[in-house]
Amino acid sequence: MEIKRRKTRQINVGGVTVGGGAPVRVQSMTNTETADADATIKQVRKLVKAGCELVRIGVTDKASVRALKKIIAVSSVPIIADVHFNPKLAIDSFNAGAAGVRINPGNISEENITQIAREAGKRGVAIRVGVNAGSLQKSLLKKYGHPTPEALAESALGAVRLIATAGCENIKVSVKASSAGATIDSYRLLSQQTDLPLHIGVTEAGPLLSGTVKSSVGLGILLAEGIGDTMRVSLTTDPVQEVMVAKEILSSLGLLAKIEIISCPTCARTETDLIELVEDVEEALAKDFWPPIKVAIMGCVVNGPGEAREADIGVACGKGRGVLFRFGKPVKNVEEDDYFEELMKELVTIKKNWRERI
Amino acid sequence: MEIKRRKTRQINVGGVTVGGGAPVRVQSMTNTETADADATIKQVRKLVKAGCELVRIGVTDKASVRALKKIIAVSSVPIIADVHFNPKLAIDSFNAGAAGVRINPGNISEENITQIAREAGKRGVAIRVGVNAGSLQKSLLKKYGHPTPEALAESALGAVRLIATAGCENIKVSVKASSAGATIDSYRLLSQQTDLPLHIGVTEAGPLLSGTVKSSVGLGILLAEGIGDTMRVSLTTDPVQEVMVAKEILSSLGLLAKIEIISCPTCARTETDLIELVEDVEEALAKDFWPPIKVAIMGCVVNGPGEAREADIGVACGKGRGVLFRFGKPVKNVEEDDYFEELMKELVTIKKNWRERI
Numbered sequence: 001m002e003i004k005r006r007k008t009r010q011i012n013v014g015g016v017t018v019g020g021g022a023p024v025r026v027q028s029m030t031n032t033e034t035a036d037a038d039a040t041i042k043q044v045r046k047l048v049k050a051g052c053e054l055v056r057i058g059v060t061d062k063a064s065v066r067a068l069k070k071i072i073a074v075s076s077v078p079i080i081a082d083v084h085f086n087p088k089l090a091i092d093s094f095n096a097g098a099a100g101v102r103i104n105p106g107n108i109s110e111e112n113i114t115q116i117a118r119e120a121g122k123r124g125v126a127i128r129v130g131v132n133a134g135s136l137q138k139s140l141l142k143k144y145g146h147p148t149p150e151a152l153a154e155s156a157l158g159a160v161r162l163i164a165t166a167g168c169e170n171i172k173v174s175v176k177a178s179s180a181g182a183t184i185d186s187y188r189l190l191s192q193q194t195d196l197p198l199h200i201g202v203t204e205a206g207p208l209l210s211g212t213v214k215s216s217v218g219l220g221i222l223l224a225e226g227i228g229d230t231m232r233v234s235l236t237t238d239p240v241q242e243v244m245v246a247k248e249i250l251s252s253l254g255l256l257a258k259i260e261i262i263s264c265p266t267c268a269r270t271e272t273d274l275i276e277l278v279e280d281v282e283e284a285l286a287k288d289f290w291p292p293i294k295v296a297i298m299g300c301v302v303n304g305p306g307e308a309r310e311a312d313i314g315v316a317c318g319k320g321r322g323v324l325f326r327f328g329k330p331v332k333n334v335e336e337d338d339y340f341e342e343l344m345k346e347l348v349t350i351k352k353n354w355r356e357r358i
Numbered sequence: 359m360e361i362k363r364r365k366t367r368q369i370n371v372g373g374v375t376v377g378g379g380a381p382v383r384v385q386s387m388t389n390t391e392t393a394d395a396d397a398t399i400k401q402v403r404k405l406v407k408a409g410c411e412l413v414r415i416g417v418t419d420k421a422s423v424r425a426l427k428k429i430i431a432v433s434s435v436p437i438i439a440d441v442h443f444n445p446k447l448a449i450d451s452f453n454a455g456a457a458g459v460r461i462n463p464g465n466i467s468e469e470n471i472t473q474i475a476r477e478a479g480k481r482g483v484a485i486r487v488g489v490n491a492g493s494l495q496k497s498l499l500k501k502y503g504h505p506t507p508e509a510l511a512e513s514a515l516g517a518v519r520l521i522a523t524a525g526c527e528n529i530k531v532s533v534k535a536s537s538a539g540a541t542i543d544s545y546r547l548l549s550q551q552t553d554l555p556l557h558i559g560v561t562e563a564g565p566l567l568s569g570t571v572k573s574s575v576g577l578g579i580l581l582a583e584g585i586g587d588t589m590r591v592s593l594t595t596d597p598v599q600e601v602m603v604a605k606e607i608l609s610s611l612g613l614l615a616k617i618e619i620i621s622c623p624t625c626a627r628t629e630t631d632l633i634e635l636v637e638d639v640e641e642a643l644a645k646d647f648w649p650p651i652k653v654a655i656m657g658c659v660v661n662g663p664g665e666a667r668e669a670d671i672g673v674a675c676g677k678g679r680g681v682l683f684r685f686g687k688p689v690k691n692v693e694e695d696d697y698f699e700e701l702m703k704e705l706v707t708i709k710k711n712w713r714e715r716i
Contacts, residue, residue: 001539034626058626082625084660107660133668134661146668178620178654178665180578180610181359204622204656204665207640209599211621212567213574213606220538220575221582234623236636236655241567242623248571252538262536263569264562265592265600267440268392268416278594282565296536297594298562302442302465303492307536307562310491310504 003253006226008197011170013126014078014099016053018172018230019197024223024255025230026246027199028239029056029082034064037071043239044075050243054230056080056102065092072097080128087112091119100126100170105159106135113159114166121167129159132203133177133186147177149186153193160196171196172230176203180218187227197229204234211235212245216252223253257292259285262307262314263299270299271319272336280340285347291354293347296325305330313346315339361611364584366555369528371484372436372457374411376530376588377555382581382613383588384604385557386597387414387440392422395429401597402433408601412588414438414460423450430455438486445470449477458484458528463517464493471517472524479525487517490561491535491544505535507544511551518554529554530588534561538576545585555587562592569593570603574610581611615650617643620665620672621657628657629677630694638698643705649712651705654683663688671704673697 010020018025028047032039034057044055059068059081072079078099083090087108090101103116120127133147136155144151152175163171173196175186183202191198202218205211215233222228233242233249250256263278264270278297285295296314298304308314308325315322315334323330324342334342368378376383386405390397392415402413417426417439430437436457441448445466448459461474478485491505494513502509510533521529531554533544541560549556560576563569573591580586591600591607608614621636622628636655654672656662666672666683673680673692681688682700692700 001542029623029625031624031628032626040626060627064626084627104660106664132661132664134656134664136664147664178668181612184359184582204620204654204661206619206621207636209570209602210606210619210640212570213603214610216571216574217578217582217607217610220578224542224575224579236621236623236633239623244567245571248568249575252572252575254539261564261568262562263564263594265387265594265597266389267387268390268398268422269418269442270389275594278565282568296562298492302462303490303562306464306490306492306494306505310536 001224001254003224003255004226006191008195008229011126011172011197013054013080013170016078022229024228024250025053026051026243026250027054027056027230027232028052028242028246029058029232031239034058034060035067037067040067041071041074044071044077044079046240047243048077050240051247052077052243054078054080056082058082059089059093061089062092065089065096068093068098069096080126084108087116090116094119094123094125098125100128102128102130103159104130104132104135105155106132106137110162113162117163117166117168120163120170124170126170126172127163127168128199129156129163129171129173130199131156131175133182134203149175149182149189152177152186153190156190157193160194172199173197174199174201176201178202178204180214180221183218184221187222188225191227198227199230199232200228201232201234206236208235208237208241215245216249219249220253223249223255259290259293259295261285261295261297262311263297264303266299269302272299272317272322272339274299274317277339281343284344290347291351293350295343295347297343312350313343315343359582359612361582361613362584364549366553366587369484369530369555371412371438371528374436380587382586382608383411384409384601384608385412385414385588385590386410386600386604387416387590389597392416392418393425395425398425399429399432402429402435402437404598405601406435408598409605410435410601412436412438414440416440417447417451419447420450423447423454426451426456427454438484442466445474448474452477452481452483456483458486460486460488461517462488462490462493463513464490464495468520471520475521475524475526478521478528482528484528484530485521485526486557487514487521487529487531488557489514489533491540492561507533507540507547510535510544511548514548515551518552530557531555532557532559534559536560536562538572538579541576542579545580546583549585556585557588557590558586559590559592564594566593566595566599573603574607577607578611581607581613617648617651617653619643619653619655620669621655622661624657627660630657630675630680630697632657632675635697639701642702648705649709651708653701653705655701670708671701673701
């Protein structure tokens, strides 16, 4: 499947390009108390290690602004301040070194948006207009009855006009809803009305598994249509998982090159403990950076050899022993007890030689 | 988002309609040893309880045929036999009472397909032509070089012609690949070439989380385009999870009415242990059947009241206490310690009165 990405303007968020052909940037947000700088720095590092390219941090008071400064001083990725209600916190965040701010037109007045935009324009920092179906301004809720796609887009584009008029050009836009369908409808509409880069996400998607499904369906459909320049998966769990899910979504659509495990669901034909083997390999791979190797771990002779043949490295497990495949060719028999070690040994070798291969 | 489902012929699999406007049917497959009838019956029951409508069981030898008979005798849903290589096992499975058989044209000869189809036609049972990129017949692999969408569709439609000619009309078709992109391409092509109902799935999608993402993206995109009459999510884990993920995918697209938790990802603004609360509610809900109630569990005042207002029941948690919303209206303040109990109490009441509401 080929994806034609929609042409958007490119903006710069603290050195990270967004839109205009740049890779889809993965974002997440800390859930520590911001004022606890140490805890927040620790979480930022974990997020970055997992592949997060932009980290958003809630800024709710003066104590969090003070901490923000410390966090930004040591962060290897741009930090975006999430500000609601109070425009002063946005400007304080710019002064603390934030690469951007996310504002919500549902809870900041037009006057205050203009004020923030003037300061952002002077400094060349970015603003995300982050509309959310759960916090739409009352006038639009009254006009449309519900947070419809039209209402979300109108809210976003109203704020965009104010910001551009005030002299800030570094703008990205989001119109998140908590259902996949409403999110898709809103972004489809918005993408027809602006060429600004879009930050996509299903908001409040829920717990890990159901939230992952909702986000994968909603964001997967948008990305397949070429919509989305940066993304956040919102899950009620450790934000590191948000980054992992975002990367899996991009990888599944060929928008990110990452290591991939192909493994069969096991059935009556499986004669080895495949679930454990796959979990062990997955855990080992999570500990390190890997080039986009395709690993096939298959439990029987039906699809095993076929999948292993299409993968970079694969094992087709039979009864008590299996066949190891390297770049599509069977290379040797492996005893059941050695599956894990043999696979990891091969993976390390492939990794070492990866640069030469490409 | 409105989904226009593609018009397909309707078939009947042991009393369960598939295609032609029937709901998208959820399938899974046991991974117990089939010959162990007790273990397999236990797993079938778990799958059915989770919402599985058709259960597939691998039939690999005479012992599994004997067990199949026992399993079918007590199963509340139709059982489909998964047969490779040996046509006799398919016919034995029909005799054991299987509602259908899945055959793989990659490993059964044309002669044998015809033989199975004749027997299926006589009995009115169903055949799924289950093509898999990992086990395509050699002649097509040679012709196309790789398991391309064209190769998978050609394999499937060749078998369909043999089966129809032999007098069996109850046919569904699948063309699974292990990447979301290849799966989407294959089904898009296939859906233009036949009006038979399609069984969709990303094969060997992998471990729980990455496999869930791949399946949600791949099947979500297809379902949104109206493609898919029955589905299986293939994960290297407990098959009950496959059913849960399948139902979440359908629910996220409005193709299945089920209870839904909307919950925020938590951030610096959250002043309660929302992750634990959400997990507790999720766990409690999983134990029972619930009508499609929309539950919002929100951690702060930004989107909390807005989302809670759009839900059937919701709590917007502030510092130490929160506001409970019922059908969009705030009804009372709740202390932090009572969130879980108050929510569950409300849920039970809504459930009791659900029939009257609709």
